[in-house]
């Protein structure tokens with residue numbers, strides 16, 4: 001799976017830009033503020049219908065323009081599938097997959113799975129548990145067809161239970177019915193997450209060993225409630241507190257991944273570069289697993305890859321991306337940052353972006 005052509009209209013400082021991409025490595029370089037990250041943002045919008053930089057569309061639609069419009073030709077096992085995205089300044093969103101208008105972004109994410117590595121990726125280590133749940137759930141969504149429906153059912157049950165808790169008096173039979181359904185769905189969700197992580201963690205450890213040997217790093221899954229107790233018992237034992245505070249304390253909505261080094265929280269011990277390599281290994285592990293389990297490849301968007309990494313570690317990361325044989329879009333202010341990083345048989349297309357336009361492009365040393 002790769003994006004063969006990308007058309008961007010009125011996204012940030014890009015008025016109109018057409019890019020013919022390599023199915024392997026694409027490097028975007030140019031000065032600060034030239035529009036490199038905006039190219040990655042375009043692919044992200046085409047995959048998920050939301051930006052990774054803002055929750056408000058008015059920030060990415062070019063000033064004074066009525067809408068941002070994006071098109072991509074994607075190659076899915078030799079078949080060309082066109083994707084279209086348009087966001088108007090009044091908020092209206094239109095998404096097209098293969099010429100058909102679709103209502104949910106789920107079909108986009110399925111057609112074009114992406115992985116983003118940028119400065120926010122550090123939050124996988126140091127941010128809130130919600131970010132790590134999102135990471136696990138990306139895997140669950142792609143690995144298990146029943147995942148999304150189960151995830152939605154858990155959310156619905158919790159919303160209902162929390163609203164009953166907030167209203168103070170709760171009919172015990174109504175609560176029991178919701179608890180029963182919540183427990184059933186929560187256990188299913190936990191089993192999908194646990195199965196995914198059981199497959200993922202060894203991949204992650206192998207990749208990390210190639211990037212940065214860190215034998216003492218431990219990764220543990222916390223399911224959101226005590227490992228030894230069934231959820232129905234935990235809910236019953238916590239009912240008084242849940243009623244007092246008006247929400248459900250235990251359950252899959254509290255799941256987390258815990259990173260430890262010698263018993264301490266890993267983000268407190270790792271250098272910035274080490275953290276970047278750990279989060280990169282986490283993101284690469286998901287891509288490798290998607291290929292192994294589903295035969296599908298995701299597109300990697302890597303913003304400012306050279307930042308925090310010395311030449312040796314840059315090269316190691318590039319080598320793993322080559323091994324994955326997947327499409328990669330990388331930004332860097334420095335055109336020479338990747339010298340010696342790629343094998344000569346990897347197709348590397350370089351695009352120089354200046355003031356939202358393509359200044360130059362070339363393939364491998366041409």
Ligand SMILES: Nc1ncnc2c1ncn2[C@@H]1O[C@H](COP(=O)(O)OP(=O)(O)OP(=O)(O)O)[C@@H](O)[C@H]1O
Nearest residue numbers: 012013032033034035036037038059060061062063
């Ligand atoms: N809504 C908007 N309308 C017009 N221009 C915008 C809008 N939002 C941002 N910009 C401009 O678009 C450019 C976006 O640049 P982008 O973040 O893609 O740059 P970059 O090449 O990644 O830079 P850096 O190397 O600093 O990361 C900036 O110059 C910014 O000022």
Ligand SMILES: [Mg+2]
Nearest residue numbers: 036037303331
């Ligand atoms: Mg940038």
